[in-house]
Amino acid sequence: MVEQEWLSERFAEHQGRLHAVAHRMLGSRGEAEDAVQEAWLRVSRADTGQVENLAGWLTTITARVCLNMLEARRARREEAAGALPPEPAPEIGSTDPEDEALLADSVGVALMVVLDTLTPAERLAFVLHDVFAVSFGEIGTVIDRSPAAARQLASRARRRVRGAAEASEAARSAERDIVEAFLAASRSGDFAALLELLDPDAVALEVRGAPAVASFFAGRAQAARLALVDGVPAAVWLHRGQPRAVFTFTIGDGKITHIAIDTDQGRLQRRELVLLTQERR
Template sequence: MVEQDWLSERFAEHQDRLHAVAYRMLGSPAEAEDAVQEAWLRVSRADTDQVENPAGWLTTVVARVCLNMLEAPRTRREKPAGALPPEPAAPYAGLHLSGPEEEALLSDSVGVALMVVLDTLNPAERLAFVLHDVFAVPFGEIGAILNRSPAAARQLASRARRRVRGGTDGGGPDAAHVQQREDSQPDTAHSQKREIVAAFLSAARNGDFAALLELLDPDVVVGEVRGGQAVAAFFTGRAKAARPALVGGVPAAVWSHRGRPMAVFTFAVRAGKITRITIDTDPDRLRDLDITFSRAAYRADD
């Protein structure tokens, strides 16, 4: 009875985080709830004598349940192009952030990057990407869940990250190099682009669909989301935490968490319209970027 009480307390303590992991893995609040319930059934029958890290153990159990659900035929459902699952009220609860506002910003900005690519990843890629890039689970633990080496788990997450940036499995030029080529076009002056990026972020934060549509090229691309209508619908009410910035001297937008850049949004602009938005979440690459925030523009939009 004492052991069961201890287990119930630990599960309740980490339940919000487990729901967040399951939601990001499955993309559906209902399926996330099913996964957490199944995880509880499993852990309630398990021997906990050797459990030294309850949070890590519970996360592993939920991740394995989600992996099984993703690999089951019933979860391979087709969705219309550009369709996105609903966002739960607090998908990042349990991550020990400093307050509700910071938690909301984390959900908003990382959610943009993840939702663009969620349904394009295979189950192993999705698990590696979500657990490492969102929940900071070490690759050694991810590899154990997938029965693969830590290096293989790292490769899966890297491949998923390239898809977030709109790349392919074969790799390709990174976002900074692509951006430099696009910004070399004579019709995309930095001053104009800075204004376009600021206007885009303001329209997205304020949920102004018409203003977003006006800024977007009809054939704009964001990961797997294509077309002005779909991209405008996707960003309406989102990107609240992204701030205008210069990245390598190029106008862009950056979301940072506790002073560390977590996602960089780069914009290709032609003839005054946004033709592509690329989202980079690779921590190694972001660490080396030269980022200068446009504080005045950010405050003006708030």
């Protein structure tokens, strides 16, 4: 009983990191919580007498749970469950070790973009190594591969993520410019500028057509702030410093085609809101 209480306390100490690992692996907070719960069930039934590195052991168990969930998810989308990719051949002309880690911001945005294009093994190798600095030896143990194979899987995933990061950042920058210009025109009541930013068939709430949408927003947005909502340029309306509404924009061919307004406080609390303190001029 004493040992179980000790293990429960140690698991609680590492639970934040384990949840972060699972969230990066699975891309969903709900699934991450399920994975951590499953990891605890496995931990609570295991013999910890031979465990020397508790943090690494807990990470390994959580990663294995996530790997199983990813493979099950992949199998549901395919006619037949796919096995792990074949043992990759060694890479010629490997990159310098200092170039192996991606910037945190790029990882956060790009990983979501390419999440479903990576195989479960590639995803696990990339996330554990590049985001959480887990060694390729430990990763190889999780996926039953050699350290060299784990390195190659991470490298393969990294190339995809780098390409997606560049495309994602370019798109996000263009969208941010449009959202920022829309907020500025809305605050100043610049009807002509709003029309220029809106698609002729733009829709917002029950308002349809660029002239009607421009009239609706002209002179408003005084309390709206430019923000990233789940990594995407958007606007947040604040009341007494608290987010009360999120405005998300659908943009096509450089024009705003749809503006959605979400005031559900439960959903707002689950979204990742990052207020941008300085708007570009």
